[in-house]
Amino acid sequence: MAMLLAAVFFLLLSSCNWQGESPRDNTQDDLRVVFQIPAQLTNDPNSPTAGASVDVAIAVAFSRQMDLCSFTAASLLLSTNGNPVSGFIFHRPTDSYPNGFMLFQPATPLAYDAIYTVTIKAGVRAMDGTVLPADYSWNFMTGSPPPNLGGGPAPSISRAAPLAASPITCETPAAAIQADGKVIAAGHINGANFMEFVVARYNASGGLDAAFSGDGIASTIIGSGHSQALAATVQADGRIVAVGVGSNATDKDFALARYLADGSFDPTFSDDGRHAVDLGTGKDERAVAVAVQTDGKIIVAGSGSDGAAFILARYNADGSADTTFGASGIVSTSVPMNSEASYAMVLQGDGKIVVANKALVGATQVTVTRYNTDGSVDTTFNGGAPLALPLTAQQATATLAAHADGRIALVQHSGVGATAQFTVLDYLVY
Numbered sequence: 001m002a003m004l005l006a007a008v009f010f011l012l013l014s015s016c017n018w019q020g021e022s023p024r025d026n027t028q029d030d031l032r033v034v035f036q037i038p039a040q041l042t043n044d045p046n047s048p049t050a051g052a053s054v055d056v057a058i059a060v061a062f063s064r065q066m067d068l069c070s071f072t073a074a075s076l077l078l079s080t081n082g083n084p085v086s087g088f089i090f091h092r093p094t095d096s097y098p099n100g101f102m103l104f105q106p107a108t109p110l111a112y113d114a115i116y117t118v119t120i121k122a123g124v125r126a127m128d129g130t131v132l133p134a135d136y137s138w139n140f141m142t143g144s145p146p147p148n149l150g151g152g153p154a155p156s157i158s159r160a161a162p163l164a165a166s167p168i169t170c171e172t173p174a175a176a177i178q179a180d181g182k183v184i185a186a187g188h189i190n191g192a193n194f195m196e197f198v199v200a201r202y203n204a205s206g207g208l209d210a211a212f213s214g215d216g217i218a219s220t221i222i223g224s225g226h227s228q229a230l231a232a233t234v235q236a237d238g239r240i241v242a243v244g245v246g247s248n249a250t251d252k253d254f255a256l257a258r259y260l261a262d263g264s265f266d267p268t269f270s271d272d273g274r275h276a277v278d279l280g281t282g283k284d285e286r287a288v289a290v291a292v293q294t295d296g297k298i299i300v301a302g303s304g305s306d307g308a309a310f311i312l313a314r315y316n317a318d319g320s321a322d323t324t325f326g327a328s329g330i331v332s333t334s335v336p337m338n339s340e341a342s343y344a345m346v347l348q349g350d351g352k353i354v355v356a357n358k359a360l361v362g363a364t365q366v367t368v369t370r371y372n373t374d375g376s377v378d379t380t381f382n383g384g385a386p387l388a389l390p391l392t393a394q395q396a397t398a399t400l401a402a403h404a405d406g407r408i409a410l411v412q413h414s415g416v417g418a419t420a421q422f423t424v425l426d427y428l429v430y
Contacts (some may be wrong), residue, residue: 036059040116061099066099067125076104076118126262313325313331332344368400389410
């Protein structure tokens with residue numbers, strides 16, 4: 001159970017139902033806090049503030065896009081009765097707040113019925129160089145403990161350690177679970193000169209697994225500039241495949257890496273275990289989903305041409321392009337310029353590939369398309385046309401899953417903040 005809770009914690013942080021949101025109107029400077037979670041504690045008996053969850057993450061939105069790397073472990077402080085609370089900082093993008101949130105995740109659950117103080121230290125910096133001129137603080141209170149109706153010990157949540165104590169972790173958008181219960185997290189951290197492609201492994205208890213790459217963390221640069229891992233999966237043989245973005249001086253490319261069980265790069269994959277792939281579909285190509293077929297071939301979904309093309313690519317087990325798939329290993333579909341990416345994919349039991357894309361075609365839509373194993377469009381699914389699902393501006397597909405009976409589960413969330421909800425939609429495969 002502890003392993004499962006740790007995995008769920010990693011997978012769902014980006015879509016939590018945040019409690020006690022409170023907008024702020026802090027006009028101390030051009031750079032200001034515009035939103036904070038949990039809400040400011042109030043002493044007004046006619047306007048009580050509901051207690052925050054003891055598992056709450058502290059979230060702050062600013063009036064400008066922040067330089068994530070100006071935040072250190074001392075930039076956002078949480079304390080109670082003058083005693084600091086340990087934790088780690090990361091960034092969460094959001095549709096409603098385009099500048100994103102900075103979040104502080106306590107390393108352990110907070111105490112019940114306690115007052116906490118949050119302080120953002122002066123000097124944190126926006127991308128345009130503007131700094132927060134003075135400390136910004138507020139207080140909040142946690143809720144009361146729930147009744148223990150079962151008579152046994154209260155349940156606990158195992159928390160994973162941060163990817164790195166310094167520099168801070170910027171994002172960990174991907175997770176996967178090994179057969180032995182260990183959890184894989186993939187994202188990026190701040191290196192000396194560039195963001196680095198990173199994969200970490202955690203024990204089921206939540207701590208970093210030192211048997212993986214010596215300290216639990218494997219980071220690298222793929223290409224010659226900023227690198228990010230955006231998706232990961234674990235093969236049946238225990239090897240780990242991660243994909244994302246590698247960049248150079250002119251553009252971004254698909255980035256792929258495969259790791260052995262000990263965290264070292266797999267030398268049988270693209271000679272040194274990593275590969276930056278220029279697909280020739282535009283200057284900004286991003287790999288955002290990955291799956292491994294039963295024969296070991298690797299399917300990658302993403303976008304190119306600055307988001308104006310949905311892409312599927314398949315690679316042989318050695319990392320070379322599978323030329324039997326699509327056109328020389330690539331299936332590319334042109335879409336409107338305001339589109340986003342192919343960002344969810346699942347393989348069905350018969351090997352067919354189901355992909356979800358998000359596009360702006362008059363209104364925001366998710367489209368679902370199924371492909372045959374050779375990369376051709378499966379005409380038995382919705383007549384071969386993309387299945388279009390209209391969404392509101394605050395909706396986004398989270399993932400896809402395949403039922404054993406052939407149905408496809410499309411999991412999406414709607415709304416933001418305290419109104420965020422998950423909606424699960426099932427579609428029968430014809």
